[in-house]
Amino acid sequence: MPGTDRPGRIVVVGASLAGLRAAEALRDNGFTGELTLVGEEDRPPYDRPPLSKAVLLGRVRAADVTLPARRAVDARWRLGVRAEGVDLTHRTVLLAGGERLPYDRLLIATGTRARPWPHPGEAALHGVLALRTAADAALLSGLLDAGPRRVLVIGAGFTGSEIASACRGRGLDVTVVERGPAPLVGALGGTLGAFAAALQRAHGVDLRCGVTVTSLQGRDGRLVGAELSDGGRIEADVAVVCLGAVRNTEWLDGSGLAAGPRGLACDAGCRAFDMYGIVTDDVFVAGDVARFPHPLFEYQLLSLEHWGNAVAQAEVAAHNMISEGPRRRPHLAVPAFWSSQFGLNIKSVGVPTFSDRVVIAQGSPAERRLVAVYGYRGRVTAAVSVNRAKSLEYYERLIESAAPFPPDPATTDRTVAPTPVPSDVPDPRQLSHGPTVALTGHLPDRRGLALVRRES
Amino acid sequence: MPPETLFRRITDYASRADPYPLYAELREARVARQEDGSYLIGTFADVAALLHDPRISSDLHNRTDPRAGGLLPPPDDMPPSFIGVDDPEHDRLRRLAMRPFGPPHSPGRIDGLTGEVTRIARELAGSLDGRDRIDLVDDFAYPLPVGVICGLLGVPAEDVPQVHAWTESIIAGFDLTPGQDEEARTRAAREARRGMAAYLSGLAESRRGHPSGDLLSDLANDHGPDGSLTPGELMVTAVLLLIAGHETTVNLITNGMLTLLRHPDALALLRADPGLVPGAVEELLRYEPPVQLLPQRTPLTDVEVAGVTIPRGAPLILVLAAANRDPLRYENADRFDPLRRDIQHFGFGSGVHNCFGAPLARLETRVALTELLRALDAPALVEDPPPYRRSPVLRGPRHLLIEQATGGGA
Ligand SMILES: Cc1cc2nc3c(=O)[nH]c(=O)nc-3n(C[C@H](O)[C@H](O)[C@H](O)COP(=O)(O)OP(=O)(O)OC[C@H]3O[C@@H](n4cnc5c(N)ncnc54)[C@H](O)[C@@H]3O)c2cc1C
Numbered sequence: 001m002p003g004t005d006r007p008g009r010i011v012v013v014g015a016s017l018a019g020l021r022a023a024e025a026l027r028d029n030g031f032t033g034e035l036t037l038v039g040e041e042d043r044p045p046y047d048r049p050p051l052s053k054a055v056l057l058g059r060v061r062a063a064d065v066t067l068p069a070r071r072a073v074d075a076r077w078r079l080g081v082r083a084e085g086v087d088l089t090h091r092t093v094l095l096a097g098g099e100r101l102p103y104d105r106l107l108i109a110t111g112t113r114a115r116p117w118p119h120p121g122e123a124a125l126h127g128v129l130a131l132r133t134a135a136d137a138a139l140l141s142g143l144l145d146a147g148p149r150r151v152l153v154i155g156a157g158f159t160g161s162e163i164a165s166a167c168r169g170r171g172l173d174v175t176v177v178e179r180g181p182a183p184l185v186g187a188l189g190g191t192l193g194a195f196a197a198a199l200q201r202a203h204g205v206d207l208r209c210g211v212t213v214t215s216l217q218g219r220d221g222r223l224v225g226a227e228l229s230d231g232g233r234i235e236a237d238v239a240v241v242c243l244g245a246v247r248n249t250e251w252l253d254g255s256g257l258a259a260g261p262r263g264l265a266c267d268a269g270c271r272a273f274d275m276y277g278i279v280t281d282d283v284f285v286a287g288d289v290a291r292f293p294h295p296l297f298e299y300q301l302l303s304l305e306h307w308g309n310a311v312a313q314a315e316v317a318a319h320n321m322i323s324e325g326p327r328r329r330p331h332l333a334v335p336a337f338w339s340s341q342f343g344l345n346i347k348s349v350g351v352p353t354f355s356d357r358v359v360i361a362q363g364s365p366a367e368r369r370l371v372a373v374y375g376y377r378g379r380v381t382a383a384v385s386v387n388r389a390k391s392l393e394y395y396e397r398l399i400e401s402a403a404p405f406p407p408d409p410a411t412t413d414r415t416v417a418p419t420p421v422p423s424d425v426p427d428p429r430q431l432s433h434g435p436t437v438a439l440t441g442h443l444p445d446r447r448g449l450a451l452v453r454r455e456s
Numbered sequence: 457m458p459p460e461t462l463f464r465r466i467t468d469y470a471s472r473a474d475p476y477p478l479y480a481e482l483r484e485a486r487v488a489r490q491e492d493g494s495y496l497i498g499t500f501a502d503v504a505a506l507l508h509d510p511r512i513s514s515d516l517h518n519r520t521d522p523r524a525g526g527l528l529p530p531p532d533d534m535p536p537s538f539i540g541v542d543d544p545e546h547d548r549l550r551r552l553a554m555r556p557f558g559p560p561h562s563p564g565r566i567d568g569l570t571g572e573v574t575r576i577a578r579e580l581a582g583s584l585d586g587r588d589r590i591d592l593v594d595d596f597a598y599p600l601p602v603g604v605i606c607g608l609l610g611v612p613a614e615d616v617p618q619v620h621a622w623t624e625s626i627i628a629g630f631d632l633t634p635g636q637d638e639e640a641r642t643r644a645a646r647e648a649r650r651g652m653a654a655y656l657s658g659l660a661e662s663r664r665g666h667p668s669g670d671l672l673s674d675l676a677n678d679h680g681p682d683g684s685l686t687p688g689e690l691m692v693t694a695v696l697l698l699i700a701g702h703e704t705t706v707n708l709i710t711n712g713m714l715t716l717l718r719h720p721d722a723l724a725l726l727r728a729d730p731g732l733v734p735g736a737v738e739e740l741l742r743y744e745p746p747v748q749l750l751p752q753r754t755p756l757t758d759v760e761v762a763g764v765t766i767p768r769g770a771p772l773i774l775v776l777a778a779a780n781r782d783p784l785r786y787e788n789a790d791r792f793d794p795l796r797r798d799i800q801h802f803g804f805g806s807g808v809h810n811c812f813g814a815p816l817a818r819l820e821t822r823v824a825l826t827e828l829l830r831a832l833d834a835p836a837l838v839e840d841p842p843p844y845r846r847s848p849v850l851r852g853p854r855h856l857l858i859e860q861a862t863g864g865g866a
Contacts, residue, residue, distance in 0.1 A: 369547065390810075410511050413547075415544065
């Protein structure tokens with residue numbers, strides 16, 4: 001194995017999927033220096049996707065969900081310890097408790113956490129929880145085992161929909177409340193949203209769209225029900241808050257890195273930007289916490305919450321951390337994710353929200369087998385399959401080659417006339433949210449930036 | 457002499473023992489148009505792309521000329537089997553056939569055969585004991601998968617010789633070598649297929665309403681959410697499962713032993729550590745795949761590959777075995793390396809028509825090689841190359857004579 005360009009000390013903050021895979025890749029690539037992994041959770045890295053699927057169905061215990069260790073990483077593991085800051089000048093990570101960890105290169109892989117229920121008092125009721133960690137999943141499966149009268153799922157994105165599916169799989173009554181017009185609409189747009197709504201209802205989910213939960217009610221510290229914005233009321237003894245994720249960047253406040261609510265921005269080589277947009281050379285970022293420019297999507301800074309992205313980006317970051325300039329690689333993977341719910345396998349390539357139109361290219365919603373292809377300004381930008389993943393490779397190539405949209409209609413199982421319709425996603429230009437900053441100073445050597453406020 | 461196109465040279469029986477230099481030529485060309493209007497494709501990336509391309513049909517009715525490319529046109533008196541139709545019909549038929557065969561409805565069926573496969577393999581291997589000359593095909597590689605698939609389907613042992621005879625004729629129909637007896641071969645193949653179909657549907661009918669636990673009985677008596685196979689569909693599905701269920705495995709086992717005998721180091725390695733056999737089987741599927749090419753694809757629209765437009769309706773021939781040895785995909789692609797880790801081969805195809813029986817073929821070949829390595833001491837090839845079967849599609853030795861060094865002496 002050839003030696004690396006850069007030995008020394010590497011610290012990885014965030015000991016989950018991206019952190020572990022980066023550590024493995026560092027060793028695979030011949031890094032022989034000192035490696036430290038810092039993780040706030042006290043258990044070794046594990047896999048999250050099964051938490052909302054197999055674990056809730058009772059097929060695997062939350063305690064047994066693991067990530068296969070692909071090789072020994074020979075690292076110092078600092079688990080159960082939170083990192084509280086980075087000092088870029090002195091190249092140290094500050095740990096809770098005051099310890100300072102020096103580094104030559106730092107990888108930030110702190111991921112996201114579940115967005116909490118906004119009212120702390122209500123959030124503290126027994127029966128109210130979110131799902132992000134194995135501990136959450138253990139708690140939720142315990143609550144489901146106890147046979148609640150009804151489960152309330154707040155938010156019908158992927159996690160909420162998977163939880164609803166698991167509840168129905170166990171024969172539990174479940175109400176899903178979604179502010180948008182349909183489940184999954186924020187990620188996949190109107191066409192598949194409508195399909196998902198019909199699917200949930202066909203599986204006996206009490207789905208309420210265009211409605212929000214205005215308050216959660218408790219008795220003796222336990223959840224008993226919820227009030228809805230349409231005046232409705234639901235009795236439930238479990239409520240799962242599925243309002244999306246919050247990027248774990250607060251610990252970087254004041255560090256001078258370009259970190260904000262949308263993540264930590266970096267270049268295509270995973271090198272973090274500082275708040276001026278200048279690329280750092282020793283601080284790298286990977287996984288859910290990263291925002292990176294993707295040429296296929298007009299160099300917009302993408303924040304993804306995809307398992308595959310965490311792995312691919314971690315590998316690129318690791319490679320670049322120990323390689324000098326021209327040997328560094330860009331992270332250009334076409335985004336991809338999967339979900340399984342209500343007996344269906346859903347897979348996506350590209351960025352469905354980066355679209356203005358969509359067409360059902362193969363199959364049909366009625367068959368529950370289809371491929372929806374998304375386009376933006378006349379080129380293919382994404383495809384989502386339902387029980388029809390085998391041809392996604394083909395669409396991935398169309399995305400990579402900026403092929404014209406709509407795609408060739410001659411396919412073996414086109415069962416509905418392919419008419420593109422508006423994709424009904426949020427305006428793609430909103431994918432990228434700049435940091436809210438103000439320029440300060442007037443002379444060139446005094447020019448600077450100040451953070452104005454944090455969105456949340 | 458007429459121009460010798462690449463496909464003629466590949467299908468020429470003289471190339472059977474070693475078609476790989478021709479495959480290298482094909483990869484060089486990327487797309488090779490033949491004089492009859494068919495197109496051969498052989499690089500890893502192109503084969504992968506076309507196997508996942510929804511514009512490529514497996515239904516010969518989409519060919520402009522169903523006879524082009526040297527294939528049997530689809531018979532009109534029998535419904536097509538699922539390998540000859542496209543989604544959604546393909547998916548429906550395949551799903552119905554999968555219900556009693558594999559996950560999610562029957563996850564343990566193939567695993568549950570391990571004991572039976574091992575028993576048959578041991579018995580056959582035991583019968584080789586003490587014999588100093590063996591034909592690995594007739595004495596082992598053929599009877600093992602036939603015994604297993606007949607047992608699985610529920611074909612009585614006494615009918616197996618008849619099944620063998622029908623299969624031989626049907627396979628001869630896949631022989632793409634243009635020859636004098638083409639018509640006769642085609643007719644014989646059709647008759648054999650009809651004979652086997654009638655026989656299997658008779659068996660299945662006798663089990664309708666009288667479940668007997670075997671696959672034919674399950675297929676005949678299953679009434680799932682997708683409905684059931686019609687008697688005609690059941691018949692052709694059964695024929696497909698029976699033929700595909702052993703013809704390929706015979707070649708995989710035989711090619712496997714042949715390869716190991718040609719690589720004594722690998723043989724010694726596997727003998728010393730049978731735990732390496734599963735990995736070696738994957739490498740064999742890459743290195744000597746039993747299905748060398750897929751002759752029955754057709755584009756539904758003009759499709760461009762490497763700057764060449766393959767017109768709609770043209771015969772498209774995907775040479776899996778060439779893609780498996782693409783040096784752009786594999787380091788030392790022409791080397792057999794049982795310890796190779798990065799193996800993503802087309803031994804079972806890929807895409808929607810990905811081999812249905814792969815779990816069974818893997819199980820049988822693992823058990824077969826393990827038992828053979830255990831039973832044979834100091835096996836040696838009698839002739840190399842051995843005589844091959846005719847088919848360039850389902851390629852493998854017709855006989856594989858092996859001598860065992862007699863114990864005690866020299
Ligand atoms: C329930 C669920 C189901 C999912 N299903 C799918 C799916 O089907 N398909 C798919 O593609 N993706 C899925 N995902 C997303 C996928 O799991 C994530 O993309 C992946 O986990 C991202 O890995 P990561 O390492 O970047 O971040 P994370 O997994 O979020 O890990 C970040 C780690 O950093 C730690 N950390 C945070 N801050 C600090 C700090 N200051 N100091 C120390 N440690 C810190 C956290 O405790 C955490 O362990 C799912 C996620 C969840 C939660």
